[in-house]
Every structure is written in C-alpha cells, then in structure tokens.
Amino acid sequence: MLICIPGVNPQGTMQNSWQSDNHCLSNLSLKLLYLHAELFHSHHGLLEEYVQSLFDEGIVNDQFSQIQTLKSMEQPDLVVQLIDAYLVDVEMILSELTSYSDFPDVDFSKVTLLAHKVKDRSSCIGAEHVRLACDELIQASVQMNKQNFVRALSWIKKEFSCTQDKLESYAQMERRIIRLESRQKGKACTPTNSA
Numbered sequence: 001m002l003i004c005i006p007g008v009n010p011q012g013t014m015q016n017s018w019q020s021d022n023h024c025l026s027n028l029s030l031k032l033l034y035l036h037a038e039l040f041h042s043h044h045g046l047l048e049e050y051v052q053s054l055f056d057e058g059i060v061n062d063q064f065s066q067i068q069t070l071k072s073m074e075q076p077d078l079v080v081q082l083i084d085a086y087l088v089d090v091e092m093i094l095s096e097l098t099s100y101s102d103f104p105d106v107d108f109s110k111v112t113l114l115a116h117k118v119k120d121r122s123s124c125i126g127a128e129h130v131r132l133a134c135d136e137l138i139q140a141s142v143q144m145n146k147q148n149f150v151r152a153l154s155w156i157k158k159e160f161s162c163t164q165d166k167l168e169s170y171a172q173m174e175r176r177i178i179r180l181e182s183r184q185k186g187k188a189c190t191p192t193n194s195a
Helices: 017-057 062-068 080-102 108-125 128-142 146-189
Strands: none
Touching: 017 062, 017 146, 062 080, 062 108, 080 108, 080 146, 108 128, 108 146, 128 146
C-alpha cells in the first residue's frame, strides 16, 4: 500500500511538493482505474451469465441477442431504453385487457387487437414466454370464449410479471455497467501533471 507524505516520494527521498503529490495521485489514479476495470469485467461477466440463464429458461429468444447488438458507444443505454419502453407498453395493454375481463360482454375484436399488440412487442424485444402466452389469448378471443379469455389473460399476466422481473434485473445490471464505463472513461481522460 502506498502512503504519500507531501514532499517525500514513495522511496523516502525529498522532492518538490508538487512532484510527490503528482506521483502519488498518478499511482492512486492507476490503482483506481485498475479497480474500476476489475469491477467492470466482473459485472460484465455476471451480466453475460445472467443473459445465458434467461436463454436457458426460455424467457428470451434470439431476438433479444439481436437487440443487445444495438448497443453503441453513442447510445450505451439503448437496450435499457427499449426494455423500459416494452415494459411500460405491455403493462398498459394488459391493464386495458384486464378491464375488458370485467365486462359481462367482452368486445373480442378489441381483445384480439390488443393481444396482437402484446405479441408484436414481445416478439420485437425477444420476450419468448410472453409471446407464447399471447397465442392462447388470441385463440380464446377468436373463439369468443370469455372463460378461456380470462384464463389466458391470467397466464399472460403471470408470464409478463416473471419476464418483467427478469428484464428489470437485466436493465439494472446494464445501468451499473454503463456507470462504471462512464467513470472509467472519465478517469482515463483526466489529465495528470507529469514530472
């Protein structure tokens, strides 16, 4: 561990105060950069393992991999934005679908339209379980069977809730990595005075 005493370099000899402070700061900066890099790689590895678990469970499909490739240096949070938009949209649609289940006479044409919206959005983001659950809801709607509609709606809400939890966890991990990358870039770009 390096302990800096103003006016004394790490070898114990006297220096100009600004030189020793600069040397200690640059060593400290290097150590911080190294720690940030280790932390970044650790988080990145955990995120990759988490994504693999989502695939293994069937929560997401290959479309989710395609979405991840959209991340860029200019927009590192694009995937998080897409996930957030998906979750908000589907939650609103499911709320509307739930309101239809309360009516004695269900407007199945509207239910079918809304079920297709959920399916389309789920297909675009790669939310496989939700997309599959939509098929049951669409089928119940086409059959104009309220009992099957209520059952299918319950299933899709359950699948969405599970997917929502998993995607929110993914987004939280991704945000953490983005913050670490941002700090690391900020530290790397900070000029230091050299002796």
